[in-house]
Amino acid sequence: MADTEIQSFVNACATANIPVGEPDSYVLPPAVVIPVSAPFWQRAARVAQGCGLRWCSFWASPVDESYELFCVLEKSGDYLVLRTRTGKEEPLPSQAPIYPAADRLERHAHDLLGIEFVDAPDSRRWTRHQAWKEHEFPLRPDFIESLSQRGKTAADADYPFVRARGRGVVEIPVGPVHAGTIEPGHFRFQAVGETVLNLEERLGYVHKGIEKLAVGREPDSLVRLAGRVSGDSTVSHSWAACQALERATAFEVPPRALCLRAIMAERERVANHLGDIGAICNDVGFAFGQYQLTRLKETFVRTSHTIFGHRFMMDRVVPGGVSCDIDSAQITSMVQEAKGLTREAAEIVSMLEHSESLEDRLMTTGRLTPEQADQLGVVGYVGRASGRGVDVRHDRPYAPYDRLKFAVPVYRAGDVAARAKIRADEIGTSLDLLCQLLQSVPEGPVKESFPDVKIACEGLGIVEGWRGEILTYVQLDKDGTVTRFFPRDPSWLLWPALELLVQDNIVPDFPVCNKSVNASYSGHDL
Amino acid sequence: MVDLVNVLEWVFALLQMALFVVAAPLFTAWIKRVKCWLQNRRSPPLSQPYRDLRRLFSKQVLLAHTASPLFRTAPYLVFGTTVIAAAVVPLIALELPTARIADAIVLVGLFGLGRFFLALAGLDVGTTFGGMGASREMTVGALAEPAMLMVIFALAMGAASTNLSTVIHSMLAQGLALRPSLLFAFLALLLVGIAETGRVPVDNPATHLELTMIHEAMILEYTGRQLALMEWAAQLKLMIYGVLVCNLFFPWGIAQTLDPASLLIAGGLLSVKLIILGAVLAVAEGLVAKMRFFKVPVFLAVAFTLALVGMLSFVMLESAS
Numbered sequence: 001m002a003d004t005e006i007q008s009f010v011n012a013c014a015t016a017n018i019p020v021g022e023p024d025s026y027v028l029p030p031a032v033v034i035p036v037s038a039p040f041w042q043r044a045a046r047v048a049q050g051c052g053l054r055w056c057s058f059w060a061s062p063v064d065e066s067y068e069l070f071c072v073l074e075k076s077g078d079y080l081v082l083r084t085r086t087g088k089e090e091p092l093p094s095q096a097p098i099y100p101a102a103d104r105l106e107r108h109a110h111d112l113l114g115i116e117f118v119d120a121p122d123s124r125r126w127t128r129h130q131a132w133k134e135h136e137f138p139l140r141p142d143f144i145e146s147l148s149q150r151g152k153t154a155a156d157a158d159y160p161f162v163r164a165r166g167r168g169v170v171e172i173p174v175g176p177v178h179a180g181t182i183e184p185g186h187f188r189f190q191a192v193g194e195t196v197l198n199l200e201e202r203l204g205y206v207h208k209g210i211e212k213l214a215v216g217r218e219p220d221s222l223v224r225l226a227g228r229v230s231g232d233s234t235v236s237h238s239w240a241a242c243q244a245l246e247r248a249t250a251f252e253v254p255p256r257a258l259c260l261r262a263i264m265a266e267r268e269r270v271a272n273h274l275g276d277i278g279a280i281c282n283d284v285g286f287a288f289g290q291y292q293l294t295r296l297k298e299t300f301v302r303t304s305h306t307i308f309g310h311r312f313m314m315d316r317v318v319p320g321g322v323s324c325d326i327d328s329a330q331i332t333s334m335v336q337e338a339k340g341l342t343r344e345a346a347e348i349v350s351m352l353e354h355s356e357s358l359e360d361r362l363m364t365t366g367r368l369t370p371e372q373a374d375q376l377g378v379v380g381y382v383g384r385a386s387g388r389g390v391d392v393r394h395d396r397p398y399a400p401y402d403r404l405k406f407a408v409p410v411y412r413a414g415d416v417a418a419r420a421k422i423r424a425d426e427i428g429t430s431l432d433l434l435c436q437l438l439q440s441v442p443e444g445p446v447k448e449s450f451p452d453v454k455i456a457c458e459g460l461g462i463v464e465g466w467r468g469e470i471l472t473y474v475q476l477d478k479d480g481t482v483t484r485f486f487p488r489d490p491s492w493l494l495w496p497a498l499e500l501l502v503q504d505n506i507v508p509d510f511p512v513c514n515k516s517v518n519a520s521y522s523g524h525d526l
Numbered sequence: 527m528v529d530l531v532n533v534l535e536w537v538f539a540l541l542q543m544a545l546f547v548v549a550a551p552l553f554t555a556w557i558k559r560v561k562c563w564l565q566n567r568r569s570p571p572l573s574q575p576y577r578d579l580r581r582l583f584s585k586q587v588l589l590a591h592t593a594s595p596l597f598r599t600a601p602y603l604v605f606g607t608t609v610i611a612a613a614v615v616p617l618i619a620l621e622l623p624t625a626r627i628a629d630a631i632v633l634v635g636l637f638g639l640g641r642f643f644l645a646l647a648g649l650d651v652g653t654t655f656g657g658m659g660a661s662r663e664m665t666v667g668a669l670a671e672p673a674m675l676m677v678i679f680a681l682a683m684g685a686a687s688t689n690l691s692t693v694i695h696s697m698l699a700q701g702l703a704l705r706p707s708l709l710f711a712f713l714a715l716l717l718v719g720i721a722e723t724g725r726v727p728v729d730n731p732a733t734h735l736e737l738t739m740i741h742e743a744m745i746l747e748y749t750g751r752q753l754a755l756m757e758w759a760a761q762l763k764l765m766i767y768g769v770l771v772c773n774l775f776f777p778w779g780i781a782q783t784l785d786p787a788s789l790l791i792a793g794g795l796l797s798v799k800l801i802i803l804g805a806v807l808a809v810a811e812g813l814v815a816k817m818r819f820f821k822v823p824v825f826l827a828v829a830f831t832l833a834l835v836g837m838l839s840f841v842m843l844e845s846a847s
Contacts, residue, residue, distance in 0.1 A: 285730035285816030357814040
């Protein structure tokens, strides 16, 4: 029944004397759910690591007087969900000593739900700043919050940053407010001269309470919220949320709608990659690249506006399908555009590749070794630039990607140049995918009405957003309202990579390192 | 009668200095315009730097509560030293009373003085970026100043003087001749000028990334008229280097007497030279990315070596003739 990777995990658990329940592939397809008892939570992770499984996500859901906990693991497209239950005061063995990526998500779960972890390497608060108190937990059902009663939130203070002492060591605090129009986040550098010894991130400044806001929503309104988790990934996040809802209710989406969703997702990817390569050029003072690529991005998003009615195609993916349609003239014009853009982008990219001064700045800068990438379980273009070819569209294809042919570019250099190159390659791949999709748009409706939910159900959406794998969990009660929503943006796995890759670089190279990773603040802060 | 001529000459020297100061923003605007053209963008009008200065002058000054009197006086000192430096450099006429103090070593000293106060002001408020900018500026300065002095010595060997007017006179007297020492000194001065005026690839005047800044980091905390003076001083410094390049190596056309006709010709020709130089600079900046900060010493070492080679080639090839 179970997939091979999962069977070998179950066997390994048996060898290690870890009692696991019967694998269940019906609850959260395409993943296989394996119940584990709470005391074995960490040891199960150790076995998983031994089997070479990648750690993807962790979240908890309050159920009556206890918590239900989920951990998602993956190997070669086989997804596995470890599931357990703990009582309210019962601590859980942390998985962070085994999978460092678990650290922040566990701290996030502690700040929002009050789950205690034993053996956690870092027990400092993470998402909580000053908006709620230490012993308040916003995601618990008994937490009733009215912001108007609270007044203005105090500035965050007294966060215990890692300290470095020594002759010539200086601390450089940067942010949370930056000079450019970017999101807020605080970076604490320890440097000797211009060399970075250590970087510590402090995020959470754009915590919007997405998970709390989701509770009690209807599917339609949940997907609108999901589209706002991170504005630049609005299509992928809405798609992931829709996929979770549709899988929960075993709803069959019309093929035309799936095709349109993929068209929009690829357009999102192309637009963001164009902008990112331009921004990387800008951060090393190479204005030519920035302006040319920004121009290409702008014309591209304007087409999106003309055809889909929104530059970022926000709220176009809805439960049951999509809220817009395209005609044959628009298909022709998009194919034309994709072909023209392929040519133009290739031309500019080849100019960038032949610029020695640019090469000098980007190569060897901000190197994330394949070993580090494996350890952190990095996904998306950051992972693919460091030898990890994780791509959901390829590894666990969801419709319509199951009928498409494309290559997943992978490099091992792991530097800024490799991350820029991956993006350039993916622009080509995505434009080619766009042409494939546009030339085979199925006939039929673009939306079918999403059914009323009669029983409590849950679903898992796994979509390859432009930044990487988005994993969205949705739980509905028997009235069809949301009781739990957790979108795991790839940024959760990318931010820790930035801390590592900037070490031993010089302070003035941090902006370009940061841009080459371009993790989302909003998607991470939730 | 002699006195009257003398007074007139002084008046003209002051006018020339004023022209220098007033024209400086225009040179910056011109470079920006060419860059915009190269990037397929519409450029702001040439009057934009003037509008910016006017806007800043009419704005309120905000001071950090940690700012000392030094922070408040630094803009005037930086602007003042740069204006005096402008007075030292012959713009369109040579035979001026200021020629007596037109010494290149004085010029380097004035720039050094301005840099000293600029860096102190960057440190004064105690912010991260100001300190980083000051540290980087001193690193650049410590390497750029010796290179600049070497350029001057290479030129001075031909003229047997470090006086800028004398150097230009001797250039004019020798006529158009390709001399290796001049070629090397010219290249060295270009490199030093790029580093000293904070242009790409050493610094990026257009960046908003605090962590990468040099000059902009030091003046981040300035507002209103103080910021205006700092900006203007930077524009003036760029103009001074531009004029140095034009007048030291291509002095033909500069007025040797103070009659209106030759002054007009001198002004016109200098404008043409600056327009060409600005365009060349903009094109060069468009072609390269900013270099890594730790490559700047190498860049300036190249400038130093070029100047040194210039000097040696003068000794070996030219002094005998």
